[in-house]
Amino acid sequence: MKDEIIIAGFGGQGVLSMGKILAYAALENDQEVTWMPSYGPEQRGGTANVTVILSDEPISSPVLSEYDTAVILNQQSLDKFESRVKPGGVLIYDPYDIHHAPTRTDIDVVAVPAMEATIAMGQAKAYNMILLGALLAKRPDVPVEAVVRGLKKALPERHHHLIPVNEQAIRKGMELVG
Amino acid sequence: MKAEVKLMKGNEAIARAAIRYGADGYFGYPITPQSEVLETLEAEMPWETTGMVVLQAESEVASINMVYGGAAAGKAVMTSSSSPGVSLMQEGISYLAASELPALIVNVMRGGPGLGTIQPSQADYFQATKGGGHGDYHIIVLAPSTVQEMADFVALGFDLAFKYRTPAMIMADGVVGQMMEKVVLPEQRPRRTNEQIARECPWALTGKPDSRKPNIITSLELDSAIMEKNNERFQETYRRIQENEVRYEERFTDDAEYLIVAFGSVARICLKAIEDARKKGIKVGLIRPITLWPFPYKEIARVAEHTKGILCVELNAGQMVEDVRLAVGDKVPVRHFGRMGGIVPAPQEVLDALEHDFHINSL
Numbered sequence: 001m002k003d004e005i006i007i008a009g010f011g012g013q014g015v016l017s018m019g020k021i022l023a024y025a026a027l028e029n030d031q032e033v034t035w036m037p038s039y040g041p042e043q044r045g046g047t048a049n050v051t052v053i054l055s056d057e058p059i060s061s062p063v064l065s066e067y068d069t070a071v072i073l074n075q076q077s078l079d080k081f082e083s084r085v086k087p088g089g090v091l092i093y094d095p096y097d098i099h100h101a102p103t104r105t106d107i108d109v110v111a112v113p114a115m116e117a118t119i120a121m122g123q124a125k126a127y128n129m130i131l132l133g134a135l136l137a138k139r140p141d142v143p144v145e146a147v148v149r150g151l152k153k154a155l156p157e158r159h160h161h162l163i164p165v166n167e168q169a170i171r172k173g174m175e176l177v178g
Numbered sequence: 179m180k181a182e183v184k185l186m187k188g189n190e191a192i193a194r195a196a197i198r199y200g201a202d203g204y205f206g207y208p209i210t211p212q213s214e215v216l217e218t219l220e221a222e223m224p225w226e227t228t229g230m231v232v233l234q235a236e237s238e239v240a241s242i243n244m245v246y247g248g249a250a251a252g253k254a255v256m257t258s259s260s261s262p263g264v265s266l267m268q269e270g271i272s273y274l275a276a277s278e279l280p281a282l283i284v285n286v287m288r289g290g291p292g293l294g295t296i297q298p299s300q301a302d303y304f305q306a307t308k309g310g311g312h313g314d315y316h317i318i319v320l321a322p323s324t325v326q327e328m329a330d331f332v333a334l335g336f337d338l339a340f341k342y343r344t345p346a347m348i349m350a351d352g353v354v355g356q357m358m359e360k361v362v363l364p365e366q367r368p369r370r371t372n373e374q375i376a377r378e379c380p381w382a383l384t385g386k387p388d389s390r391k392p393n394i395i396t397s398l399e400l401d402s403a404i405m406e407k408n409n410e411r412f413q414e415t416y417r418r419i420q421e422n423e424v425r426y427e428e429r430f431t432d433d434a435e436y437l438i439v440a441f442g443s444v445a446r447i448c449l450k451a452i453e454d455a456r457k458k459g460i461k462v463g464l465i466r467p468i469t470l471w472p473f474p475y476k477e478i479a480r481v482a483e484h485t486k487g488i489l490c491v492e493l494n495a496g497q498m499v500e501d502v503r504l505a506v507g508d509k510v511p512v513r514h515f516g517r518m519g520g521i522v523p524a525p526q527e528v529l530d531a532l533e534h535d536f537h538i539n540s541l
Contacts, residue, residue, distance in 0.1 A: 020358070023185060023358060024185055027183065027184075027185045027360060032359075032360065033185070033358075033359060033360065034357055034358070034359045035185075035357060035358040035359070036353065036356070036357040037356060037357075039210070039211060039296070039352070039356045059359075060446050060447075060449035060450040060453060061446045061447040061448075061449065061450035061451075061525050062353065062357050062359070062443070062446065063353065063443070063447050063522050063523075063524060063525075064450075064524060064525065065524035065525055065526035065527070066526075153185075
């Protein structure tokens with residue numbers, strides 16, 4: 001198993017933490033993993049992205065030209081990364097505020113109305129976890145149980161009371177993909 | 179006992195490995211992309227556990243001079259910074275080298291020159307390997323390519339620094355500093371006691387007993403005859419280091435028709451390019467210098483013998499390529515591919531450069 005994933009959106013949408021939770025889940029699942037963020041001022045606005053590679057084998061480059069899976073949270077990132085999904089790959093995106101939908105037909109394009117679901121749940125901070133759930137439904141690289149254990153490691157202890165809400169959001173995301 | 183595997187950034191690994199090594203002190207000033215070294219040390223508060231001093235100095239110049247003071251007392255002390263900050267430290271590094279003091283300096287490089295960018299770079303190769311400060315000196319330069327090596331090279335750097343009484347540098351880039359991957363930290367070692375330091379470092383300023391003459395640590399020597407003798411001793415140390423401490427990694431070189439030479443995170447990007455090249459039937463191998471000084475000249479020359487061309491890939495305009503050319507002379511064509519100013523090439527760009535420079539028509 002090897003999944004080369006890009007997660008991209010605005011700074012503040014939880015892009016880096018979504019990747020981090022996935023990375024900790026892989027650690028819990030005894031897989032090899034690299035987590036390479038864009039770093040610097042984009043954390044405070046502008047576009048942010050993170051490359052997460054999960055594999056059963058040692059990982060060479062943490063920096064990639066193309067990806068098996070893309071999780072896209074805004075138009076700029078869609079414009080940048082749609083062409084860089086490998087043929088046969090998966091592109092998950094939230095259609096909220098997307099004006100030019102993906103046009104590729106050689107990849108599996110999955111629209112996940114995560115913003116709508118977030119509003120319905122009344123949990124603004126659950127947004128990235130809904131998309132993580134969608135990712136796990138399309139790419140079962142790690143079991144949900146490992147993700148929940150990963151959450152415990154990725155989140156500081158003072159936020160551990162939020163784990164049930166996060167888990168609920170992950171399951172919601174999985175349902176949305178069906 | 180099964181070692182505990184953790185997930186962390188390269189910068190964090192350096193901080194945690196320094197505590198585990200039993201380092202006596204860290205002095206530094208924050209700068210992206212390595213601020214997590216200082217942040218992690220301050221969060222871990224090792225002064226309450228091992229007794230390690232952690233101090234945010236007022237500047238990089240102050241940091242390196244605090245390192246000089248700690249090192250003169252025989253303590254295992256370190257600093258970390260990024261390119262512009264390391265430039266500010268060069269005078270102090272030259273003084274450390276001239277005073278034959280062990281110290282560990284970490285440079286997590288960013289794009290320059292000047293204040294530059296905060297994104298990854300390897301443009302400080304010349305500065306680190308050819309003596310960034312004034313005078314005839316070298317420091318040992320280690321180039322990690324994984325988070326595990328970021329942790330491991332703390333102990334290696336300190337051990338080599340004390341073995342040869344010379345500063346050692348971990349020269350990383352923003353990719354290895356900022357990425358997270360799995361790491362196993364070493365066991366906690368106790369800090370050395372003052373008695374141990376007095377025994378193991380008879381040159382150190384540990385308080386003069388009646389039984390010995392005063393130790394004097396200085397880089398100043400106004401008598402040129404003595405200063406030349408000092409220089410000869412430094413050069414002898416550098417010869418011993420060159421003979422004994424060259425480290426490198428070799429991959430897929432047995433049947434290689436082409437060779438890539440790259441260090442740090444770039445070596446991993448090249449490894450992916452090599453995997454892709456081999457799928458297309460192009461036989462490419464990799465040499466990754468782990469010590470940038472001393473440089474693996476002989477080892478590159480040996481592998482180069484049966485190759486048609488060498489591509490040196492760096493995040494700069496072409497610096498290590500000069501050492502690769504020194505290694506192979508005119509025997510094998512050597513080309514350089516680099517990105518600058520904080521841009522990191524994707525594996526496909528490396529493969530394109532290789533095919534283009536050596537006119538390889540892939541199958």
